[in-house]
Every structure is written in C-alpha cells, then in structure tokens.
Amino acid sequence: MRIPLIAGNWKMFKTKTEAAAFAEEFKALYRGTDVQAAICAPFTDLELLVESFRGTGIGVGAQNVHFEDEGAYTGEISVKMLEEIGVDFCIVGHSERRQYFAETDETVNLKIKKLLSGSIRPIMCVGESLEQRDSGVLFDFVKSQLEGGLKGISPEDMKRIVVAYEPIWAIGTSRTAAPEQAEEMCAFIRQTLIEMYGEEVADEVVIQYGGSVKPANATEIMNQDEIDGALVGGASLKAPDFMQIIDF
Numbered sequence: 001m002r003i004p005l006i007a008g009n010w011k012m013f014k015t016k017t018e019a020a021a022f023a024e025e026f027k028a029l030y031r032g033t034d035v036q037a038a039i040c041a042p043f044t045d046l047e048l049l050v051e052s053f054r055g056t057g058i059g060v061g062a063q064n065v066h067f068e069d070e071g072a073y074t075g076e077i078s079v080k081m082l083e084e085i086g087v088d089f090c091i092v093g094h095s096e097r098r099q100y101f102a103e104t105d106e107t108v109n110l111k112i113k114k115l116l117s118g119s120i121r122p123i124m125c126v127g128e129s130l131e132q133r134d135s136g137v138l139f140d141f142v143k144s145q146l147e148g149g150l151k152g153i154s155p156e157d158m159k160r161i162v163v164a165y166e167p168i169w170a171i172g173t174s175r176t177a178a179p180e181q182a183e184e185m186c187a188f189i190r191q192t193l194i195e196m197y198g199e200e201v202a203d204e205v206v207i208q209y210g211g212s213v214k215p216a217n218a219t220e221i222m223n224q225d226e227i228d229g230a231l232v233g234g235a236s237l238k239a240p241d242f243m244q245i246i247d248f
C-alpha cells in the first residue's frame with residue numbers, strides 16, 4: 001500500500017519568523033488524514049519546523065543537499081547536517097535547480113545515493129519542457145532523467161524514493177497539466193520503473209504530480225490511479241490552502 005505524500009515546496013520563501021507563524025496556523029488547522037503531509041523549506045527554517053511539528057505526523061523536507069560527506073564546498077549543506085536536525089525528506093533535481101544551478105542527472109544520482117545511505121527519503125523531480133512536449137520527445141526525455149538519476153540504485157533503496165513528475169510548463173504558471181496528461185506521464189513513469197525494477201518494487205514507489213496544484217484542482221489530480229500525491233509550490237505558502245489540498 002502506497003501512502004500518498006503531499007509536500008509543500010516553499011522554494012525561497014519565508015523567513016524563520018514567517019515559518020513559525022505558518023507552523024502555528026497550520027497545526028491549528030491540521031487533522032491527521034490518510035495522507036502524509038510535509039513541508040520542504042529553506043535550510044534556515046528546517047530546525048524550527050522539525051521542533052514545531054514534533055508529534056504531529058507532519059514531515060519536514062529540505063530542497064537540496066550536497067553529495068559529499070563534508071569538505072571545502074562553500075555554501076553547501078551535507079546529508080549529515082540535515083539528519084542531525086531530523087529532516088524526513090529532501091527534494092533532488094527540481095527543474096529550477098537544473099535550470100539555474102547546473103543540476104544534472106549525474107549530480108541528482110550522487111545526491112540520491114548519499115541520501116539513501118542515511119535516513120532521509122529523496123523526492124526526485126523529473127519533467128519535460130513545453131518544447132519537449134510539443135515536439136513529442138516528452139516520454140524519452142523523462143525516461144532518460146529516470147535512468148540517469150537512478151543509475152546504480154538498488155531495488156530496496158528504490159522503494160524509499162518518491163518520484164515527482166513536474167512538467168516545467170506547469171510550474172508557477174497557473175497552467176496545470178490536465179489530470180489525464182498528468183496521469184499519462186505518471187503511468188509511464190511507473191511502467192519505466194517496472195522495466196527497471198520489476199512490478200513488486202515499482203508498485204511501492206510513491207509518484208507525485210507537481211505544477212500549479214491548488215485547492216480547486218487537488219481532488220481531480222489526487223483521484224488519478226497512478227498519482228500518489230502532490231508537490232505544491234505557491235499554494236503551500238498559505239496554511240488554509242495547503243490544508244485544503246491535503247483534505248482534497
């Protein structure tokens with residue numbers, strides 16, 4: 001049984017003071033559901049959120065990590081640093097990081113492996129651009145991201161990875177993928193995982209959709225068979241909106 005994961009991705013929003021205010025408001029609204037809820041926040045908010053959500057069942061995630069244990073990597077954060085804070089998840093390979101910070105399938109792969117050597121579950125993002133969709137290479141492209149990002153990862157470890165399908169053209173644009181488009185690609189991702197890992201493993205992998213998910217469209221997205229959750233950007237910044245999405 002896959003437990004759906006609905007995770008907020010705050011990106012570069014919310015100071016520590018703002019995060020604390022969100023946490024109080026969200027905890028007051030939050031009722032446990034069948035869905036695992038989590039907030040992926042800037043590094044500076046993580047410790048506060050872990051403390052604030054302790055005992056509530058609400059998870060906390062980072063949005064990036066470095067793949068080396070430690071070293072002379074100015075500005076970077078290690079897996080061990082996140083683990084000591086008590087972080088549950090870490091987004092890897094978001095399209096914004098691929099676009100602006102030179103993230104590649106190779107670094108995605110190294111980061112996932114380093115996370116899996118410890119306790120934090122990776123949320124691996126894949127997804128095509130509008131040009132790739134329009135020119136019909138969308139499936140080949142997503143398949144290449146999966147093959148590159150998951151190279152050398154064992155079947156047992158694969159079960160701990162969350163795959164987030166985020167078509168780039170639907171992120172922050174109000175242009176949500178139609179539920180059938182999202183379902184089609186999530187089904188393709190599951191099929192690719194079956195080819196790579198077999199049915200038993202692929203069946204356990206949580207596959208999220210992300211891209212302009214909001215209270216108004218959460219139900220139809222979550223009702224798709226192959227979609228096990230959502231990665232929510234803009235709409236996760238307001239506690240009532242995010243709660244409505246979890247309550248879809």
Ligand code: PGA
Pocket residue numbers: 009166170171172173174210211212213231232233234235
């Ligand atoms: P959005 O962002 O919900 O604001 O479109 C989603 C994401 O980038 O994870």
